Amino acid sequence: LNTPRGSPINWPLLGMLPGLVGNFHRLLDWTVDLRLQGLTFFFKGPILSKHDFIVTCDPANANHILKSAFANYQKGPDFPKIFDPRKAAHGLFAEAKFRGFVAETSKGNAERALVPMLTRAAELGEVVDLEDVLLRFTFNASCKIVTGVDPNCLSEQEVPFARVFDEAEEVLALRRVTPMWCWKLMSLRGLVYLHAALCETLRLYPPVPFNHKWAAKADVLPSGVSVEAGTRILISMYAMGRMERVWGKDCEEFRPERWITERGRIKYEPSHKFLAFNAGPRTCLGKDMAFTQMKIVAAAMIYNFEVEAVEGHVVEPKLSIILHMKNGFLAKVRKRRGY
Template identity: 55%
Template sequence: MSFASNIATTMLGLLKSHPEILLALSCFLLLRQCLGMLPRLLGKLHRVHDYCAEVVRASGLTLLFKGPILSKLDFIVTCDPANANHILKSAFADYQKGPDFPEIFDVLGEGIIVADDNSWASQRKSAHALFADAKFRGFVAEMSKGMVESALVPILTRAAELGEAVDLEDVFLRFTFDSSCKILIGVDSNSLSDGFPEVSFVIAIEVAEEVVLLRHATPMWWWKLMRWLNVGPEKTLARARETIDAYVMQTIREKREAICEASSSSSLPDMLSVYLQNGHDDKFLRDMVLNFMIAGRDTTAAGLAWFFWLMSKNPHVETKIYEELKARFGEDDVQQFKVFDAESLHRLVYLHAALYEALRLYPPVPYNHKWAAKADELPSGVLVEPGTRILISMYAMGRMKEVWGEDCGEFTPKRWITKHGTVKYEPPHKFLAFNAGPRSCLGKDMALTQMMVVAAAMIYNFKVEAVEGHVVEPRISVILHLKNGFLAKVRKRRDC
């Protein structure tokens, strides 16, 4: 008798004499079938972005995730650029946000982030016309430079003089919140000021982002039950939404009253004023403000925070950017701080390359959520059933050697520079920080403008050093925030 037969005979005897073992084994197998891969995901939720990259890498860039039976948590995860190009561009009409997406992101209402079909097309057309307006673009560029000069530099100067550690992600979130308020609603919120005043609206947005990501890993019936009972994370989200709605609706009322009084109307081309004058109702305006606030504030701030964390880990890159700035602008009086306008920074190749490389490794929006309207086959050969949810992981794509080469995990700005010394172009479906296809980011130019103006001013005038022992890792959120912020010491460049 073979060894395998002996084992089988022994197991059968054990099961006959101890039927409870058979029952326990059957329950285990049934539970595993019912729960699918969810328990494993929940066990890795604290490092969900890196875990996703690991399992997708092991699965050849595309993975079918099986959730619990009847949970609607089955979905395809991919970081294959060919699949991304197909989903986001070639077969764009067949891949939508889907019927579940507005429910998961219900806090965003019917804004452009969650909208599909005609609603999305109409909102994008209106926003595109405004973003393309030369007066509006000039306003954004001048406002960004002015805020760096009047708010960011003074705050960093004070931190340098006191020798205090400062959470740079918090600083950037306040900077982008203040600038987004000016762009969207024409208001000076002054959150980036001495004492760092608490802004309940901002806290509520961050709470909402965390709960929304948890919904992705929770059966829909379960979080809907919690929402109905008003318990757990759903109770927290409900309170956050009350705060969000109160702030936005008060802003709309005040802006409407100001426009009605000709003497009080603002000459600045903020978005809310433009949309109000076009006759939109309060519900539309509420959703517009919130959607663009999250798109403009959170993504740019997260991108800047990861960029400067990478600078602290790669001081040779910071030095090369500083040398590029000196070569382009010279060295002014070392007693004076210098702030640059966006137009003068466009020819700085290495600064561009370093920003793109940071966005490749740490895309502010780590996932793109899609839903298949009909049956299809992806370029990788994966069959897609109607109603299938798909997650494109931009975070994982930046870590795939099949996409970016053997050094994919390294921070290497030179990969973005051609042999002719110009910024290298990469197709959007490979570099997905600003999305691809018809839904590509409308605010890409504005975001890059802000990032370049901030990065150039900080590197030219200051040196940033991470606080020793401070742990930096991604937070569980739909935006790639830093879990513990980024604690750093700032020194004046002339004192280094």
């Protein structure tokens, strides 16, 4: 088998496994390097191992696999047999009451747990791991939504004997700041630049970086690649967000402006190009609620605090099916002056 320029070497017996193993620590960036192959790449596993698969970050292929030929591309041969919670969840997610409950729960969590927790850290000059804090926030909100019980995970960071500031002062400070950002939440839909910044973040750092599919029948992808029945396909959302052919020359720059039209509105990008929330029949049902939650958190943090990354702290992805940070995100928070 010829090995095209830039792809891992296809060794006798071992196939491309050594290249994969050698890049395990930077798997996501490795799928970006494979852009040298165009937007689709055929990975040869060790002989007889049945570990051949196709990696693609071509929006046309994604559109085909996730939308037009959806029935042919399953999670795996057993997936349809497993109970599909989507039908059950669909009605619930469409309910205005449920959406309102999610927004209220997130707002309450930000107001009563997140802002006080960061206020304490600011007062004490502590370094906080913002990834950990936001994971706790999400866990709190999810538990409250699903079980009705608030596990209060954010307050666990509190060290009782280190509570050196005056409680009453904190309450007064909170009273002063809360109405300001809570008021802003009423117009969350209008926060165009923040929405654009969140889209740009999700383009470069999609929380679900890969989608795994399995072809039930033989097919040909729009890019011309033949797919045999039983072939596994990885769609790399992480790589798609970084492709020059998809996002232009400035694809590696963080530029929220790319999401804003000349008339100041959010620019529509088709879901098979902006794949953070998946596309087709399996599109994320919580997309709108996720934006509401992210805006609540961002508004609460931006209006109340200045956030500064700890110098020299390296942020890099961890090998996981969800995009986590290997070393967290260490930052210092300071109360904003005048709030």
